[in-house]
Amino acid sequence: MTTQPRIRSLLPPGGFSNLVGHYVAALDIGSAYAAAAARASEDAAAACAALQSVGWLESAWVHQAIGSVPTPDAPEGEDVEAWLGWLDAVRTVSIMVLRPMQDRDLEGLITIPEDADPAAGGGVRTVKRVLAELLYLQGVARADL
DSSP states (O other), X not given: OOOOOOOSSOSSOTTXXXXXXXXXXXXXHHXXXXXHHHHHOSOHHHHHHHHHHHHHHHIXXXXXXXXXXXXXXXXXXXXXXXXXXXXXXHHHHHHHHHTXXXXXXXXXXXXXXXXXXXXXXXXXXXXXXXXXXXXXXXXXXXXXX
């Protein structure tokens, strides 16, 4: 039986500007499904690598590129629960960065560093595009589980 994902914002989003809150809720839902897939995986190394990828992208794109804030230290090893705890801490920081944003702020431009872009392109993007790409890449990482 599949359990419902834990969502940190409400639809319509409580405490967030409308569209920002919808992105945060979507990221939370994706993370919940990634957590369920990681716990069900028989390959702990692959599960931890997928969780690391999701958290690293979110921290590089949201924490560094949008918020210029530090990211919690990642765990070591192949303990899925430790990586899930870290991913939760990463999301908490992301929420702190995104909560004060208004919908108009989604059109602001930020620069994604080349080494933080899986397509190796880096470059300038709107905040809205960054959040949409994170949702896509989160799904790609979940597919690896």
